Amino acid sequence: MIDAFMRPAIALCDSFSWIGAATHIIKIPFVDVLLAPVADNLGMGTDLGLIKCALSFFLIYPMAALFPLIGSTKVKHMYSAFGGFFLMQWIFGEMWIHSFLSSTVTYLICLAYPNPKQIPAIVFYFTMAHVTACHVYYMYTRYLELAFDVTGTQMVMVMKLTTFAYNLYDGTVDHHNTFVKTYEGNKGAAKVYAARRKFAIKQLPSLLEYYGYIYTFPCIIAGPAFEFSDYMRAIEGTAFLVTDPDSGKSKRQHAKGTHASFCFSFVFD
Numbered sequence: 001m002i003d004a005f006m007r008p009a010i011a012l013c014d015s016f017s018w019i020g021a022a023t024h025i026i027k028i029p030f031v032d033v034l035l036a037p038v039a040d041n042l043g044m045g046t047d048l049g050l051i052k053c054a055l056s057f058f059l060i061y062p063m064a065a066l067f068p069l070i071g072s073t074k075v076k077h078m079y080s081a082f083g084g085f086f087l088m089q090w091i092f093g094e095m096w097i098h099s100f101l102s103s104t105v106t107y108l109i110c111l112a113y114p115n116p117k118q119i120p121a122i123v124f125y126f127t128m129a130h131v132t133a134c135h136v137y138y139m140y141t142r143y144l145e146l147a148f149d150v151t152g153t154q155m156v157m158v159m160k161l162t163t164f165a166y167n168l169y170d171g172t173v174d175h176h177n178t179f180v181k182t183y184e185g186n187k188g189a190a191k192v193y194a195a196r197r198k199f200a201i202k203q204l205p206s207l208l209e210y211y212g213y214i215y216t217f218p219c220i221i222a223g224p225a226f227e228f229s230d231y232m233r234a235i236e237g238t239a240f241l242v243t244d245p246d247s248g249k250s251k252r253q254h255a256k257g258t259h260a261s262f263c264f265s266f267v268f269d
Helices: 002-014 017-023 029-041 049-065 073-112 116-141 151-171 175-180 187-199 207-214 228-236 259-268
Strands: 241-243 250-252
Touching: 002 116, 017 073, 029 049, 049 073, 073 116, 073 151, 073 207, 073 228, 116 151, 151 175, 151 187, 151 207, 151 228, 175 187, 187 228, 207 228
Parallel strands: none
Antiparallel strands: 241 250
16 A cells, blocks of 8 residues: 555656756766775665765865855855855765755745745745655665665755744744844743844845855755854854953954854854
């Protein structure tokens, strides 16, 4: 009974695979040839995804070393987006299209859906349905195989895209409650709205800013997920400004603490 449903569904999904194949433009054949014996010795056959993923964590360092040399914020967005685009294509091949599909549909929903109040929920249900479908597809077609697929990255995408939609809601639809209304006497609500105010997005960003955020290359493969406002502050450099208590002047320092702040301090500082 399950096969009766799954086989036509899998066939339908496979009928669209040409889109991923047609848009897979970044290929480095000589590197694949060098990695093939390693994959074979590890029992992975011709699947090089996991090895490429491991190598990408080292590749990020020289890629990031160039970032402080970029002065223009627009160029930083472009570099961030292209770096993630490169890694997605190189590691996942034609499967990269899932990240582009989920992020682009989310942007279009935020741009054009007629009822803004429903946008966060719709984005959540769409992204969750998409990653669930990916999980079901790979479990059915590659069950118990030692293979590396895009579902891990898509789970991070669900977090980023959903929080993006909710942050946009806070900065636009719920602007009054987030920025104008006071919550004196209600410490719980005051704390909640202080956090919402910090991460709120007051207008839909440009596609360049958006894809720069979505494909931020140190975090695109395995996370961590982070807020769009944090990305913008890092790009603009304000994330690393602290006020000197003696002089009152702002000065630049490296971020410390969490994995996310490490990524930003290393890549963008």
